[in-house]
Amino acid sequence: MARKGHRPSKAPTAHPRFYGRHAVLAALDNPERTVRKIWGTREALGGLDIPASIPITFADVADLGRLVPGDAPHQGLVIEVDPLEDIWLGDLLQQGADDQRPLVVLDQVTDPHNVGAVLRSAAAFDALGIITQDRHSPPESGSLARSASGTLETVPWVRVVNLARALEEIAEAHFWRIGLTGHAESTLGEVMGKGRIALxxxxxxxxxxxxxxxxxxxxxxxxxxDKVESLNVSNAAAVALYAIAARG
Incomplete structure (x- = not known):
């Protein structure tokens, strides 16, 4: 059977570096993630179960600071990784065929902190996964992984070439596609119903x-x-995902 909605082959990229305890431990625990190197203080590395295949370099805090951007809070741990393998949209939709977990679709949300926060909310409210455009979404990075607080490793993330075509495929999988926008007349609670939702x-x-x-x-x-014009996209996603999870 032909697969649809797949992510295109990645162009060669540098290996991202993740930092911070949550992001690093989640990557080490993910069997789908290839960790190439790890740097850390002796204190931070103490007690970690690190596979023998991963090269370890002991470093002090100042040395680690030179491996990450600016004043990034590395918490004594930095790793270099391979990006995760592509996920097919059709496979993701098939996995969730028998449940009511929502999908989150992001239209040209490019800020890594926002996408990371959406991943975290998606994990908190047990979303099926998130979908973004390949060219208009951030790559895997240390800042995104830290914002996601480990959930980059657990929430399926599908990148597609054509978002409109992906939304058509999502509709074919019997999702009700609800677009959040301030100029809508109805509220989310009024329109979401009981079926499968793609937000x-x-x-x-x-x-x-x-x-x-x-x-x-x-x-x-x-x-x-009316005291605020709008919510940050990641905050809006969190509120909406809670509303979907809490519907009667």
């Missing part, structure tokens, strides 16, 4: 593109106070 969110400022909105079944807004 679609756009970038801050620009919001969803018009073509993405036309590939949603329903547009909805969160019932926020």
């Amino acid at each position: 679609v969110l756009g970038a801050e400022g620009e919001g969803m593109r018009q073509n993405t909105e036309t590939h949603c079944d329903q547009l909805a807004k969160l019932p926020i106070s």
